[in-house]
Amino acid sequence: MTPTTTLSSSELMQLEDRYGAHNYHPLPVVLSKGRGVFVWDAEGKRYYDFLSAYSAVNQGHCHPRIVNALVEQARELTLTSRAFYNDKLGPYEKYLTEYFGFDKVLPMNTGAEGVETAIKIARKWGYEKKGIPNGAAKIIVCGQNFHGRTTTIISFSSDPDAKGNFGPYTPGFQAVPYNDLTALKAALDNEPDKIAAFLVEPIQGEAGVFVPDEGFMAAAAELCRERNILFIADEIQTGIGRTGALLRVCGDCNCQSHCEQQATYTRPDILILGKAISGGVYPVAAVLANDEVMEVIKPGQHGSTFGGNPLGCAVAMEALEVIRDEKLTQNARALGKRFRERMQNLVEQYPELLNLVRGKGLLNAVVINDSPESKTAWNICVSLAEHGLLAKPTHGNIIRFAPPLVMTEEQLEECCDIIATVMGKFAK
Incomplete structure (x- = not known):
């Protein structure tokens, strides 16, 4: 392959170091x-x-269908703002709501914007529909969460790097331990008339791919429903086929299809999507809810210049069609099972180096048997790169493995061989 730049990697890294934050x-x-x-x-x-x-990039880098949708739309119209209608937004909204089974969508650009949007909708619903006294609404979240890095979101983060020295922080949030129904129930029963919502990741990705117990999401949704509290699922990282289900929040239904038959008992009141909704080609995010919730938003109360732009709409529709047409959800389910089998073999072979493997679909993590302050996971990832495989540590001693869902079985086996070779070197 011919290099696409005349600058070396070293020179390019120096430029970022010199001119970038x-x-x-x-x-x-x-x-x-x-x-x-x-x-x-x-x-x-x-x-x-x-x-x-x-x-x-669940659909793989530069998927030709998605790139073509971008190019074709870019030749016609890229941005109008929401001051006017455009000929792509209405069809996109119809497509997206039918795809995921909701009445309405509020289009945004990034995952963090999607979370902020869901928080605003939940609070407004709490005041106008539930009757929470103005300014008193609470939202329950989980410890070790990662929902973004805006000022409001880091206010309920437990990550000292994300949160430190960025205060004062936004009030109105209470954290409970993840995957702890007893703690969640206790929090929801503490002044439930003032609680607007429970916000949760169906799998905590950035925290190290923490997978809750089977049935946790369904039970949490039921606790919320019993108390007239909105159940908000942040599927920015776990959605769009990544975990072997179209949405991980309905993963307990064990649906073997595209997941059109979403289990109603785990269906969120508000769904937040981003990342793979556009296949990595263009920033797109979406917040979906039914009319009873979404109708609290009126003109002038929330928006975005780029939200719902024609370019993003065209890209997202094609990206989701690729997920369906190429059966990437099913591929993630099958390959994920094989990947965890191979990694579990390594855990058993090198217990002094590897602690455990966990995950769903093609969102997985291997925990290194070392402290989070150690450099072992980082050094392993550097060695993996030298052998032609790119992965990244999270929280010091955890390596997240999440390849594009277009990966073949043969490619997966080759990658597992690379990982086995590197782990064997570090275990000596």
Whole structure:
């Protein structure tokens, strides 16, 4: 492959270090091209991508159908703002609500915007529909959550890096331990008339791919329903096929199809989507709810210049069609099972190095048997990159593995062989 830049990887990294804010700590790899499950660096070396832009490119890098939808729409109309109607937004809203089974959608651009939107809708619903005294609404969240990095969202974060020295913080949130129904019930029973919503990730991705007990989501939804509290599912990372279900919140239904038959008992009152809804080609997010909830939003009360733009609408519709047509949800389910089998073999083979493997579908993590302050997971990821596979640590001693859902069984086995080779080196 011919390099796409005349600058070396070292020179490009120096440019970012010199002119960019130091708000990320990337692996020392400079990527310049992506196709499917592969990415190439500035020198032309090919890698398997096992992060998928934090699950934004479920459909694979530069999927030709999605890119073509972007190019075709870009030739016609890119942005009108919501000051006017456009010919893509209405069809997109109809498509999206029917795809996921809701009455209404409020289009936004990023996951964090989606979470902020859901919070605003929930509070407004609490005041206008539930009768919570103005300014008294509470939202219950889970510890170790990751919903974004806006000022409001970090106010209920337990990550000291995300939260430290950014106060004063937004009030109105109470955290309970994740996957703890007893603690959740106690929180919901404490002044339930003032609680507007419970906000939760069906799997905590950034925290290290923590998977709750089977039935936890359904039971949490029922607790909320009994108390007239909105159940909000943040499926920004877990949605769109990543976990082997179209939505992880309905994963307990064990639906073997595209998941049109979503189990009603786990269906959220508000659903937040982002990342893979556009296949990584363009920033798109969406908040979905039924009329009784969404109708609290009136003109001028919330919006975005770019939200619902024609370009994003065209891209998102094609990206979701790819998920359906290529049966990527089903592929994630099958390959994820095989991946965890291979990783469990490594855990049993190298117990001094590897603690456990966990996950659903193709959202998985391997926990390194070392402290979060150690460099072991980072060094393993550097070695994996040298062997042609890109992954990234989270919380120090956890490596998240999340390849594009277009991966084949043969490619997965090759990647597992690479991981086995590197783990064997570190176990010696």
